[in-house]
Structure formats: structure tokens, C-alpha cells
Amino acid sequence: MADPMISQSKLNIAASTTPRHQHHLHLENPTPPPSSSKHVNRLLNSNHYISPSRPIYSDRFIPCRSSSNFGLFNISLPQPSATAGISPGCGGKEDNPSAYAALLRDALFGPQNPDKKDWGAGAAGQNIFRYKMETRQSLHSLSPFGFDDMSDLGVSNVAIKTPRKVSRSPYKVLDAPALQDDFYLNLVDWSSHNVLAVGLGNCVYLWNACSSKVTKLCDLGNDDGVCSVGWAHRGTHLAIGTSNGKVQIWDASRCKRIRTMEGHRLRVGALAWSSSMLSSGSRDKSILQRDIRAREDFVSKLSGHKSEVCGLKWSYDNRELASGGNDNRLFVWNQHSSQPVLKYCDHTAAVKAIAWSPHLHGLLASGGGTADRCIRFWNTTTNSHLSCIDTGSQVCNLVWSKNVNELVSTHGFSQNQIILWRYPTMSKLATLTGHTFRVLYLAISPDGQTIVTGAGDETLRFWSVFPSPKSQNTDSEIGASSLGRTTIR
Numbered sequence: 001m002a003d004p005m006i007s008q009s010k011l012n013i014a015a016s017t018t019p020r021h022q023h024h025l026h027l028e029n030p031t032p033p034p035s036s037s038k039h040v041n042r043l044l045n046s047n048h049y050i051s052p053s054r055p056i057y058s059d060r061f062i063p064c065r066s067s068s069n070f071g072l073f074n075i076s077l078p079q080p081s082a083t084a085g086i087s088p089g090c091g092g093k094e095d096n097p098s099a100y101a102a103l104l105r106d107a108l109f110g111p112q113n114p115d116k117k118d119w120g121a122g123a124a125g126q127n128i129f130r131y132k133m134e135t136r137q138s139l140h141s142l143s144p145f146g147f148d149d150m151s152d153l154g155v156s157n158v159a160i161k162t163p164r165k166v167s168r169s170p171y172k173v174l175d176a177p178a179l180q181d182d183f184y185l186n187l188v189d190w191s192s193h194n195v196l197a198v199g200l201g202n203c204v205y206l207w208n209a210c211s212s213k214v215t216k217l218c219d220l221g222n223d224d225g226v227c228s229v230g231w232a233h234r235g236t237h238l239a240i241g242t243s244n245g246k247v248q249i250w251d252a253s254r255c256k257r258i259r260t261m262e263g264h265r266l267r268v269g270a271l272a273w274s275s276s277m278l279s280s281g282s283r284d285k286s287i288l289q290r291d292i293r294a295r296e297d298f299v300s301k302l303s304g305h306k307s308e309v310c311g312l313k314w315s316y317d318n319r320e321l322a323s324g325g326n327d328n329r330l331f332v333w334n335q336h337s338s339q340p341v342l343k344y345c346d347h348t349a350a351v352k353a354i355a356w357s358p359h360l361h362g363l364l365a366s367g368g369g370t371a372d373r374c375i376r377f378w379n380t381t382t383n384s385h386l387s388c389i390d391t392g393s394q395v396c397n398l399v400w401s402k403n404v405n406e407l408v409s410t411h412g413f414s415q416n417q418i419i420l421w422r423y424p425t426m427s428k429l430a431t432l433t434g435h436t437f438r439v440l441y442l443a444i445s446p447d448g449q450t451i452v453t454g455a456g457d458e459t460l461r462f463w464s465v466f467p468s469p470k471s472q473n474t475d476s477e478i479g480a481s482s483l484g485r486t487t488i489r
Contacts, residue, residue, distance in 0.1 A: 166420060166430040170461035174207065175487040176200060181437055181456025183352060183369065183396065183412070184269045184283075184310040184326065188441040188454045189238075191231040195252065196443065196452060197238055198460065198488060199226030204240055205488045206252060209445070214488050217255055218248075230271035230278075237292075239278055241268030247280050249292060261297040263288045272312035272321065279321060281309030287323055287333075304331050304340045311354040315362075320380060322364055324351030330366050332380050342383055348372045355398035357423075359405050367395025370413050375426075389426050391419065396440050401466040402448035408465060410453055412438030418453055420465050434461055460488070 178201040179187065187199035196207040197217070202225045206215040220226060220242060228241035236253040245264035250257050263280075270281035278290045287302035287309055302323075311324030321333045323340075328347045331340035344366070353367030353375075362381035368374050373393055377386040394412035401407065405423050416439055418432040441454030449468055454460045 164429070164467060166432075166465055167463070168430065168432060170432075170434060170463050172462040174460040174462075176454060176458050176460050177487070179441075179454055179456065179458045179460075181440065183350070183394075183438070183440060184308055186228040186230070186270055186310075186441070187226065188443050188452065188460070189229050189231050190443040190445055190452065191236070191238075191252075192234060192446050193236060194446055195231075195236075196460075197229045197231060197252075198454070199229050199240070200488065202226060204229060204238075204250075207488060215255065217250060217252060218257065227267045227269045228271045230273060232273050233275070239271050239273070239280075241271055241280060241282075243267045245282060245284070247271070247278070247290065249278075259292070261290055263290075263298045263301075266308075269308065269310055270312040270323075272314050274314040274318040274321070277318075279312055279314070281312045281323060281325075283308040285309065285325070287312070287321075300338060302333055302338060302340075304343075305329060307350075310350060311352040311366075313354040313356055315356045315364075316358050317361070320356075320362075322354050322356065322366070324354050324366060326350040328368070328372070330354070330378075332364070342380055344376075344378060344385070346376060346385065346388075347374065349394075353395045353398040353409065355400050355407065357400050358402055359400070365398050365400070365407060367391075367398050367409060370394040375409060375421075377424075387424070387426070393417070394438065396438060397442035399442055399444050399451065402444070403466055403469045406466065408442070408451055410439035410442050412440065416455065418451075418463065430465065432463055432465075435459065 176198060179198070180201075185199075189197050190209075191197065194209045196209060198205050198207065202220040202222065204217040204226055206217050207213070208215075217238070218240070220240075223244075225243040226240060227243050228239075230239045230241075231237070232239070236251055237258070238250045238252050240248045240250065242248065245262065245266050245268060247261045247264075247268055248257055249259050249261070264282035264284050264286065266283035268280050268282050272279045276291060276293055278292060279287055280290065281287050285303070285305045285307060287305075288298040289300040289302065290298045305323065305325035305327055306329070307326035309323055309325050311322075313322050314320070315322070319335060323331045323333065325331075328345070328349055328351060330344040330347065330351050332342035332344075333339075334341055347366065347368035349369030349372035351366055351368055353365075355365045357363035357365070362379050363386075364378045364380055366376050366378070368376075370393075373395065374388050374390050375395060375398065376388045378384070379386055391409065391411060393415045395409055396412050397408075397410040399408050406429065407421050407423060409419050409421065411417050411419070416433070416435045416437060418435075418439060420429040420432070421427070422429055435453065435455040435457055437456030439453050439455050441452075441460075443452050444450070444466075445452075447468065449466050450462055450464055451466075452460055452462050
């Protein structure tokens with residue numbers, strides 16, 4: 001019987017009994033497997049290590065090295081020297097093997113700083129091949145130098161704000177029979193008490209946005225017509241400009257006319273309030289300043305336009321009055337001047353669309369008619385022209401948002417569109433369509449979220465375009481619960 005003990009010092013395996021093709025595999029005193037530490041050193045210094053048998057290729061893929069628990073494998077990582085891997089006698093050269101090894105080690109396993117988390121001391125149950133569920137990566141996530149975040153570069157991570165969604169459809173449509181298709185008139189205005197005034201033919205109607213109640217305020221008769229309406233900033237007083245050149249003041253809460261003021265020889269197509277002062281612009285080329293507390297019909301007359309005055313707007317501080325006319329001129333007046341203090345002649349068509357910015361003092365926007373098609377911005381403080389944008393169609397109205405730095409323009413020939421702009425980039429946020437005639441009339445709700453547009457197609461359309469002061473995503477509450485179509489009258 002053979003000896004059960006087999007010598008461990010020498011093992012002979014015969015592959016063939018033929019002497020010519022006999023091969024022997026001798027394993028004399030086998031050495032223990034190399035340690036994990038030596039294996040890591042060989043990988044780190046692979047560019048400087050020559051294998052006696054063949055090149056060493058690594059086919060392992062570790063998705064997230066920074067979260068790998070190398071302590072599970074008893075791998076002791078080499079610690080960088082105090083000289084950052086530069087050994088004595090190398091002269092600090094960049095091609096020093098030790099420096100390269102330290103750099104590669106930091107790239108693979110992260111800087112060995114006390115502030116870093118010690119992954120080797122993690123829980124034994126941590127998965128070394130755990131994938132990080134990230135939807136957004138740093139610009140340096142593929143860098144071999146292992147930036148943890150952009151703060152290493154002095155750049156803060158700011159979340160990208162999603163664009164605000166603007167509904168492309170009106171939430172309410174009102175029929176407005178006999179709403180005139182006349183570029184030079186201003187027949188729609190919205191009061192601070194949430195009441196819409198509309199001039200239809202020779203009558204004025206009031207629509208309460210809270211109750212949807214329609215009230216007929218007045219009828220001027222067959223020999224007169226409504227050319228403009230304008231609410232006082234506070235209270236319930238409504239001014240009405242007529243085709244006979246008169247201005248009537250009505251108390252809408254009592255449906256009672258307070259007074260009638262004369263002074264113009266032709267129709268009054270533009271009105272603008274400033275506290276107790278009322279400015280009226282006429283086809284007779286003049287602007288009259290009226291104090292409703294005084295007995296006189298007007299206290300001063302402003303002359304300068306060479307054609308019909310079709311646009312009037314007071315600034316928010318009530319110090320400057322902007323006027324636009326069919327003479328393609330834009331003038332700025334102060335409280336005491338009888339001649340314009342600023343004259344802008346860059347438009348090439350009638351200037352009806354005028355709007356003062358509520359966000360920046362002295363910022364004025366104006367729009368030109370069919371032959372011009374441009375929106376221009378002016379700084380009345382420095383008397384400078386800021387910018388100009390060609391909209392491609394007649395500019396009928398402009399209004400600024402009270403809550404954000406945006407504005408709306410309405411247009412006529414040839415697209416009849418409504419455009420929401422972001423200032424100062426003048427990028428289009430939305431283009432709204434629906435009217436089949438020129439969008440000649442525009443007013444904004446007291447909360448600053450909703451606009452109403454009117455056109456010669458005899459409709460009024462309500463759009464939620466601006467955010468509320470508190471929330472960028474809250475829709476206007478005015479009329480939003482009652483979608484549908486109603487007729488004024």
C-alpha cells in the first residue's frame with residue numbers, strides 16, 4: 001500500500017511517456033500569494049513596472065470609487081509622504097514616479113485629508129458596487145482630479161428655474177357689440193375696485209369682475225359717441241371723452257354724472273388721471289389739464305403736437321406726462337410746463353402705445369403704428385434712447401406688469417397678436433392669438449395678474465399672463481371660476 005503522505009517539496013507531473021515529447025511541470029517551494037498592498041502598488045506604478053511574463057491588464061469596473069469600502073478587502077492604501085510623493089534626490093521633477101503615484105492615488109481614492117469621510121471604517125454591509133442615483137453631474141465629474149462639487153472652484157450650485165407656463169387661451173370671452181375698430185380711441189379701462197368700463201357706440205357699460213354683473217352707466221344720445229374712458233386711480237370716478245369734444249365725470253357707484261367739462265373743439269380720444277388732475281388729449285392737437293376740484297373747465301393747455309393726440313400716460317410718481325400723437329411724436333411734460341421738456345422723434349408712425357415702468361424710475365416704453373412696428377425704450381431721467389425692437393406688426397397698446405419686470409404688447413396689422421415680453425432682454429415669453437381684428441384695447445386688472453383685450457371683432461378676451469406678487473405660478477382669481485362667453489348689454 002502506498003504511503004499516504006505526499007511530499008510537499010516536489011511534485012512531478014508527467015504529461016507523456018514518450019521521451020521525445022515529455023514535459024514536466026516543477027513547482028519547487030511555492031511562495032505565498034502577493035499581498036494586497038503589493039498588488040495595489042503594482043497597479044499604481046503600472047507605468048514603471050515591467051512584468052517578467054506578460055503585461056498586466058485590468059478589466060475591473062467600479063462605478064463609484066469614492067463610496068467603495070476597501071476595508072472589506074483588507075486593502076491598506078499607501079499613505080502619501082509629507083513631501084506629497086516627491087522622494088529625495090528626484091529634484092522635484094514632474095516625471096517623478098512617486099509624484100505620479102500620489103496623484104493617481106488621489107484621483108482614484110480621493111484626497112487623504114482628515115476632513116474626508118473614512119470609507120474604510122464604514123459598515124461591513126455597504127455595497128462596494130453601489131451606483132449613485134444622480135440626475136445631474138458636475139462639469140468636473142469626469143476629471144481625473146476628483147472635484148467633489150463646484151464649491152472647490154468658487155462656484156455655487158444654483159438650481160435652474162423652470163420657465164413660467166402661460167395659458168395660450170383666454171379664460172373668459174365677452175361679446176361687446178358695436179366696439180369700434182378705431183386705432184385712435186381708448187374704450188376700455190379697469191378700475192381699482194375691479195370694475196371694467198367699456199365704451200360701446202354712444203353708451204358706457206360697467207362689468208363687475210367679481211359678480212359678472214353688467215350695468216349700463218350712460219347713453220350719450222344719437223348725436224354723440226364715446227371716444228375714451230378712464231378710471232380715477234382711487235374711488236369710483238370715471239371720465240368719459242366724447243366725440244363732441246366734451247369730458248364727462250361720472251360717479252359709477254351711484255350711476256350719476258357729476259359734471260361736464262368743455263375746452264376741446266374735436267373728439268377726445270385720450271384720458272389720463274393724476275390724483276385729482278385729469279389730462280385729456282384731442283383731435284384738435286391740444287392737451288388740457290383739468291382739476292376736478294376747480295370751477296374752471298381746465299387749468300392749463302399743452303401745445304406741441306401737430307396732429308391728433310391718441311396716447312396719454314402719467315408716470316407712477318405723477319411728475320411726468322407722456323403724450324403720443326398721429327404726428328409720430330412722443331413728448332414728455334412735467335407738472336408745470338406748457339411746452340414739452342423732452343421730444344422723441346424716432347418713430348415713423350402714430351404713437352398710441354405708451355407705458356411707464358413701475359419698477360424703474362424714468363423708464364418709458366412706446367410703440368409705433370403700421371409703418372413703424374417698433375417698441376422703443378427711453379430713459380427720461382438721462383434723456384436717452386435705450387433700445388428698440390421691431391415687432392413685425394402695428395403696436396396698439398403697451399402695459400407693464402406690476403409684479404415682475406415684464407410687459408405686454410397688443411398688435412394689429414397683420415397678425416393681431418398679443419405678446420408677453422421679458423425686460424430688458426425682450427425675449428418672448430408667449431404669443432397669444434384669438435382676435436380676428438386689430439387688438440386695439442388693453443387694460444390690466446388691479447391685482448396685476450390678468451389683462452383684458454378688445455378688438456374690432458367685438459369681443460373682450462381675458463388672459464392670465466402675469467404672476468401674483470407672492471407666487472409665480474398662481475393663476476388670477478378674477479373670473480377664473482366662471483369660464484364661458486357673456487354679452488355686455
